[in-house]
Amino acid sequence: MSNTNHEQIIGIIQEKFEDEVLSIEAPYDFLTVNFKKDRIVELIQFLYDHPVAKFQFLTTLCGIHYPDAKQIAVMYQLHSLENNWRIRLKIYLPENDPVTPTITHIFSGANWMERETYDFFGVKFTGHPDLRRILNVEEMLIFPMRKEYPLEDQTREDKVDKMFGR
Amino acid sequence: MEAEGAGVERLNRENMEKTLKSSDIKLAERPEGYEGAGFFATQLDKVVGMARKNSLWPLPFATSCCGIEFMATMGAHYDLARFGSERMSFSPRQADLLIVAGTISKKLGPVLRQVYEQMAEPKWVLSVGACASSGGIFDTYSVLQGIDRIIPVDVYVPGCPPRPEQILDGILKIQQLVESESLRRRDSPEYKALLNKYGIE
Numbered sequence: 001m002s003n004t005n006h007e008q009i010i011g012i013i014q015e016k017f018e019d020e021v022l023s024i025e026a027p028y029d030f031l032t033v034n035f036k037k038d039r040i041v042e043l044i045q046f047l048y049d050h051p052v053a054k055f056q057f058l059t060t061l062c063g064i065h066y067p068d069a070k071q072i073a074v075m076y077q078l079h080s081l082e083n084n085w086r087i088r089l090k091i092y093l094p095e096n097d098p099v100t101p102t103i104t105h106i107f108s109g110a111n112w113m114e115r116e117t118y119d120f121f122g123v124k125f126t127g128h129p130d131l132r133r134i135l136n137v138e139e140m141l142i143f144p145m146r147k148e149y150p151l152e153d154q155t156r157e158d159k160v161d162k163m164f165g166r
Numbered sequence: 167m168e169a170e171g172a173g174v175e176r177l178n179r180e181n182m183e184k185t186l187k188s189s190d191i192k193l194a195e196r197p198e199g200y201e202g203a204g205f206f207a208t209q210l211d212k213v214v215g216m217a218r219k220n221s222l223w224p225l226p227f228a229t230s231c232c233g234i235e236f237m238a239t240m241g242a243h244y245d246l247a248r249f250g251s252e253r254m255s256f257s258p259r260q261a262d263l264l265i266v267a268g269t270i271s272k273k274l275g276p277v278l279r280q281v282y283e284q285m286a287e288p289k290w291v292l293s294v295g296a297c298a299s300s301g302g303i304f305d306t307y308s309v310l311q312g313i314d315r316i317i318p319v320d321v322y323v324p325g326c327p328p329r330p331e332q333i334l335d336g337i338l339k340i341q342q343l344v345e346s347e348s349l350r351r352r353d354s355p356e357y358k359a360l361l362n363k364y365g366i367e
Contacts, residue, residue: 136308137272144307152305159305 005085006031012053017043030088037091040076041101044089047078048106055080055087058107061114063098063121067147070095072121076103093123102128120145172203194220211349218262218288219345220250222337225261225285227278229268232295232327236267244330249337258284263340264317267294267333269302270310282317283366287352290344292336293319296326318360 009031010024020043022034035043047055059077066073069092076089093100102125103110114125115134122143125131133140142149152159194216199208224246228236240246240254255261258281270278282291293313296302299322301311313319320343323336351357361367 135273137275140272140307142307149307151307153301153307153309153311156301156305156311158300 005083009053009085009087012047012050013043016046030086032088032090034090034092037093037100040074040089040091041103041106044076044078044103045106047087052083053080053085054082055085057081058103058109058113059086061103061110061117063117063123063145064090065095065121065146066092067095072098072123072146074098074100074117074123098123099126100124101126104128119143122146175204214349215345215347219341221253222249222251222263222290222340222344223253223255223261224251224263224265224292224337225255225258225281227264227266227268227281229270229274230297232267232298235327235330236265236294236333239330239333244334246334246337249334249341251337258282259286261285262289262344263337264289264291265294266291266298266313267327269297269304270313271308272310273308275310275316278313279316279366288344288347290320290340291317292321292323292340294323294333294336295328296324299324302326316364317366318364 003026006026010033013033014021017035017039020036020039022036024034025032044055047053055078057079059079061074061076064073064075065071071092072095073090073092078087078089079085080087091100098121100123102114104114104125104127111129112134114123114128115131117123118125118128118131119133119136120143132138136144144151196206197208197212197216199206199212201207226233226236238244240252246252251263258264262285264282264285266278282289291313293299297304297309298313299319301309303326305311310316321336321339323332325332328336358367
């Protein structure tokens with residue numbers, strides 16, 4: 001994707017949300033906009049309705065844990081099928097209280113993706129119609145993709161260190 | 167008259183045994199007992215054990231690569247049918263032997279347990295492969311660390327995945343258990359305590 005497209009997309013975003021943009025980067029030539037968390041839904045709706053941009057397809061949505069910054073990011077990837085433009089939007093939520101509004105009223109497909117993000121990172125999407133665990137057992141007490149929880153099952157008894165030469 | 171009939175019967179049997187000796191077909195061995203003209207007396211346990219042993223109906227609960235090895239075990243080359251277990255029962259109600267082959271995630275645990283509970287007594291469980299037996303390489307938050315955490319297991323087959331020969335060996339071990347099991351074992355307080363340990367019944 002050429003950088004002229006990037007500039008055009010950045011222009012579209014900045015005409016309305018100039019103060020909300022934290023930073024803009026393009027790792028692997030993929031336009032990424034780090035955005036303040038408060039008006040993200042408004043931005044996605046704006047890009048959806050925009051007569052030129054028409055970002056009307058949600059490629060994916062997921063969480064990312066940054067334990068050093070004590071932040072949990074929510075990443076949205078949008079695709080404008082008409083222009084073949086792609087964009088990645090990231091918002092950063094505090095680790096101890098990750099709450100952000102849902103976008104299920106814009107993209108129905110966000111429903112399960114938000115549930116997955118809740119399941120693994122504990123991000124609460126306010127307004128989500130059915131926010132419960134989707135892949136893990138419902139009795140699970142932890143959010144397993146957060147770095148403070150160990151990956152390994154803690155109840156296993158046969159992993160004695162001396163057997164593995166540790 | 168009677169003696170003559172018995173004599174004919176004996177001749178027939180001797181003929182049959184001669185024919186079988188010359189072929190490589192192997193029949194189940196007759197249990198120990200007292201025999202005379204036209205009758206054969208033995209213990210009920212032994213007859214029932216022999217019948218059960220040689221007509222196990224397995225329920226394959228196969229979830230991953232061990233399941234593929236199990237399919238090879240069922241195929242013509244290794245042929246589980248040689249041991250009287252060719253009739254796969256896909257209904258737990260009619261199965262004697264639950265063969266768990268593959269990784270069981272924590273979310274699948276209650277399903278496996280329900281399948282086990284739906285099986286009628288007497289029932290046996292064969293745990294095939296490292297994952298079913300201990301979680302295997304999947305030492306992680308989402309995988310059940312061995313099916314013996316939710317249901318009792320009779321025989322474990324090690325391997326990742328085990329070769330069909332090993333699965334056959336496991337089934338032969340199950341057959342030994344089935345053959346020698348007392349008819350009253352399932353009513354015993356020990357057996358009930360075992361089930362209670364798993365919270366069943």
